[in-house]
Amino acid sequence: MASVQKLGPPVYENWQAMLIGEPLQHAAEFPLYSDALIVGEGTYGPYVFLHTVPLRTSGVVRPTLILRSEWYWAFPYPSFEKTDAERYHAGTPPEEIAALASLAMGVRMRAGESVRDFFPGGDPKGTPRAWATRPEPVLMVNPILHSWILPRAVENEHSIELLQPLTMLPKMSPQDAISLVRAARSYQDALWLVESEPELAWLLMVAALETAANHWRREKETPTARLESANAQLYSYLLGLGNAEILARVADEIADSLGATRKFLDFVLNFLPPEPEERPQLGKIDWTPEALKKILKVIYGYRSKALHEGRPFPAPMCEAPHRADKSSAPAEKPISLGSSQGGGVWLAKDTPLLLHTFEYITRGSLINWWRSMAAKDISPHSGPQ
Numbered sequence: 001m002a003s004v005q006k007l008g009p010p011v012y013e014n015w016q017a018m019l020i021g022e023p024l025q026h027a028a029e030f031p032l033y034s035d036a037l038i039v040g041e042g043t044y045g046p047y048v049f050l051h052t053v054p055l056r057t058s059g060v061v062r063p064t065l066i067l068r069s070e071w072y073w074a075f076p077y078p079s080f081e082k083t084d085a086e087r088y089h090a091g092t093p094p095e096e097i098a099a100l101a102s103l104a105m106g107v108r109m110r111a112g113e114s115v116r117d118f119f120p121g122g123d124p125k126g127t128p129r130a131w132a133t134r135p136e137p138v139l140m141v142n143p144i145l146h147s148w149i150l151p152r153a154v155e156n157e158h159s160i161e162l163l164q165p166l167t168m169l170p171k172m173s174p175q176d177a178i179s180l181v182r183a184a185r186s187y188q189d190a191l192w193l194v195e196s197e198p199e200l201a202w203l204l205m206v207a208a209l210e211t212a213a214n215h216w217r218r219e220k221e222t223p224t225a226r227l228e229s230a231n232a233q234l235y236s237y238l239l240g241l242g243n244a245e246i247l248a249r250v251a252d253e254i255a256d257s258l259g260a261t262r263k264f265l266d267f268v269l270n271f272l273p274p275e276p277e278e279r280p281q282l283g284k285i286d287w288t289p290e291a292l293k294k295i296l297k298v299i300y301g302y303r304s305k306a307l308h309e310g311r312p313f314p315a316p317m318c319e320a321p322h323r324a325d326k327s328s329a330p331a332e333k334p335i336s337l338g339s340s341q342g343g344g345v346w347l348a349k350d351t352p353l354l355l356h357t358f359e360y361i362t363r364g365s366l367i368n369w370w371r372s373m374a375a376k377d378i379s380p381h382s383g384p385q
Helices: 010-019 093-105 151-155 160-171 174-193 198-220 223-230 232-240 244-257 259-271 289-309 357-373
Strands: 028-035 036-038 040-045 047-051 062-071 117-118 157-159 339-341 345-348
Touching: 010 062, 010 093, 010 160, 010 174, 028 339, 040 160, 047 160, 062 093, 062 223, 093 160, 093 357, 117 157, 151 357, 157 160, 160 357, 174 198, 174 357, 198 259, 198 357, 232 244, 259 289, 259 357
Parallel strands: 036 157
Antiparallel strands: 028 062, 028 117, 040 047, 047 062, 339 345
């Protein structure tokens, strides 16, 4: 019978199984698609990243890396006693690695189907595969005419050494690893949509931060403490009933929905990355916590309007950044005093940030949070017995 021990995402459990000496069951190779300029190769636990040396054209997606995944963990047979979607994120194990790599490197990355399988005692050169059950990813832009909304992902060189945060994965708890993968999946999806649907990319990046913020706050405070800080009047009323069970039950039911804006702000400001090394002369934001808090409040307000009123993020915040020349840092916010587009009018004070700047904040905050969870130094566990 399966243990009640909580399981993490498959790529996490597989790494743990390798660490405790479980035997190798099989290995497989998967293409990792990207339009980024990636250099180098590397091995991280049971996951090997091999470079394909593709002929690169800016904005064209190619199988840039091959992920060789060695598998030591046996997937447990699912129990159908009740619905359980605790680990669900709509992706395969290779896609978990692709999402984590996307976050660690700041690039677009998707995993394809297995192209070669290796089994103990089988052909040492492996067995070719061509499942092709999913289409190859496509970036919906014209790379010749397009001005990049997220230039860093396309123009910069990305070393495979940026995958170093992967080494922290087995040091995390299963619950931490699940939240990390989910946040990474939202970030990954945002990068694939940012050049064609920037309004949706804004929502997905906010969602990535909210996923992390919810888990972080849950780890920091009990549901009862969250209820007390977010709604003191309701807390006092429930406390006055003299029934601790009712108080705990209500807190458990509503705690995650309390103080959404505050959770978002606290998380980002706690894990905020340092200001970028290269700053623009025109369109530079104030990087102090006080100024960023005001900007983040505006952004979260737009998030709420987008979700609850169907009002997309302002068009000026979804545009490619202004640059004095190709070698200069891109503007961090719209540079015009006002803008009108698609029936909307926005003053500069209401469009405080560009999407590429928010991506820098999102990725940096998530990686800092990732490192903080690994710092707990969780011992490897053996999974279900």
